[in-house]
Amino acid sequence: MSQPKQSTGGSPNGKLTISPAKAETVKKLRANVGQLSTTTMRELERALPWYSRLSADERSALGLVAQNGIAAFVTWYERPTMPSWILSDVFGSAPTELTRSISLQKALQLIRIVVEAVEDQVPHLAPEEDQPALREAVLRYSREVAFAAADVYARAAETRGSWDTRLEALIVDAILRGENTDALRSRIAALGWKAQERFTVMVGSAPLEPSPTYVGELRRLAGRYAQDALVGIQGDRLILILGGLDDPPGAMARLADLFAPGPVVFGPEAPTLPEASMSAQAAFAGLSAARAWPNAPRPVSADDLLPERVVAGDDAARRALVQKIYRPLVAASNGLVETLSAYFELGHSLEATARELFVHANTVRYRLRRVCDVTGWDPLLPREAFVLQTALVVGRLASTGKPAGERPAGRS
Missing domain, CATH: 3.30.70.2730 (Alpha-Beta Plaits)
Known part of the structure; x- marks a missing residue:
């Protein structure tokens, strides 16, 4: 798509000149920048319901973007240049506020309203022979602004993603170190x-x-x-x-x-x-x-x-076995520790355990079920029996003397 026509004739000082029609259009554009801005802001409030729900500061930031866009268009129309300046001339210091206030979808809706507002004024701003060029310039300019807006949001997303990654790493490290501070809670809240x-x-x-x-x-x-x-x-x-x-x-x-x-x-x-x-x-x-x-x-x-x-030397595991298995078994009494010890020493045989303790085999079964009820570990399952046997070992080592619960059970 070609740029708005520009005379190639030179002036005595070597500068490019523009056609009289375009010069008249530029003059009218400059004279009506304020009116275009007012019309645009009014149209934003009418056409975009979410705009009126923004805070005053947010509306001010977005209004500044719209006004900058209109003013920058006039300058660009007079002397079309590369679009790299759009980020500074149109958005200025607003990108941070812009990305916090509205989504990219809403930003593009705002740009569309601004473009339509300017397009509607084309018949009043340019002579008939210059109107097609002005409309084409508006469309090209709106495309560049839309790309610039997308760039703003992409950069903000990258920055936010990098920050979130660093924040997440800090939180994970703090949790692993056992930190429990207001700083940790603040970081967790910041991460959402x-x-x-x-x-x-x-x-x-x-x-x-x-x-x-x-x-x-x-x-x-x-x-x-x-x-x-x-x-x-x-x-x-x-x-x-x-x-x-x-x-x-x-x-x-x-x-x-x-x-x-x-x-x-x-x-x-x-x-x-x-x-x-x-x-x-x-x-x-x-x-x-x-x-x-x-x-x-x-x-x-x-x-x-x-x-x-x-x-492996984990003291927390030793304490867990003592507190969650050994001590509850001792406190439960009823011969659970003695029955469990004999059961392990006699090769997990119910009959041999019953003979050793001078009780019936059903009594051994009952006591083993009670062990499972008290500890949550079933001595009839080989792996869980290994956990229980280890608990007996570390529990006895942790005791200063022989617990009362380990006296011979006698007949039942």
Whole structure:
């Protein structure tokens, strides 16, 4: 599409000259800039319902963009140049306010209204022979402004994306370190976190060379199952913090597929996001000890790795076994600790345990069921029996003396 016609004749000083018709049009345009701006602002309020709902400052910023656009068009029409100046002359310092106030779709609606307002005035601004050139110039100019607006929003999105990525990394690091400060809560709010409960941390190996879309794909998949998700890659480890998780077993099984080969461990559920640090610590401890259980499911709970974590020197796992298994068994009395100990020592035989304790086999079965009720771990399942046996070992080591609950049970 050609530019508005411009005379190629030269003046004595070597400057380009313009036709009398165009000179008259430029003169009228300059004289009517104020009127065009007023008409445009009135049309914005009439045609765009969302415009009147903006705050006074927001309307002022957008009105300034419209007025700058009209004034810059007059200058451009007189001397068409490359469009690179549009970002500074039209938008000025408004891009930040513009992208915060309205979406790109609304910005283009605003540009359309401005263009239509100017087009409607073409018959009053230009002689008949110059009207086609003026209309063509308006269309070309509006195209350049639209491209410039898209560039403004693209740059803002890139900046916001980079900032969000850095902010997310800071939050993940703070949670892993156990930070619980106003700064952390402020950062979480700035990131737009909505979940208020049920937080879980998953850890595993990160891909050696993740694709540019890897993190976005992982975040989108997590968004199907959780209200919010934070993704962090620290060296060769991938951390996923999930909030408001629905259907945890199914969700984590699906999310584990996006981790690199190797163990994937999830920590216990935390009631608040700052407390997710404990879930993360348990998950990392489980990840370090997971190789001791080659046939562990993927993903595996950090609590299912308590025996391996104890052997690896995890004091939190030792305390968990004592507090959640050993002490409840001792407190329950009724011979549960003695029955469980004999059951393990005698090769998991119900009959041999009954003979050792001088009780009926049904009594042994009853007591083992009680162990499951008290602790949540079933001694009749080999893996869970291993957890219970480890709990007995660390519990006895933690005791200063022999608990009363471990006296011989006698006949029943």
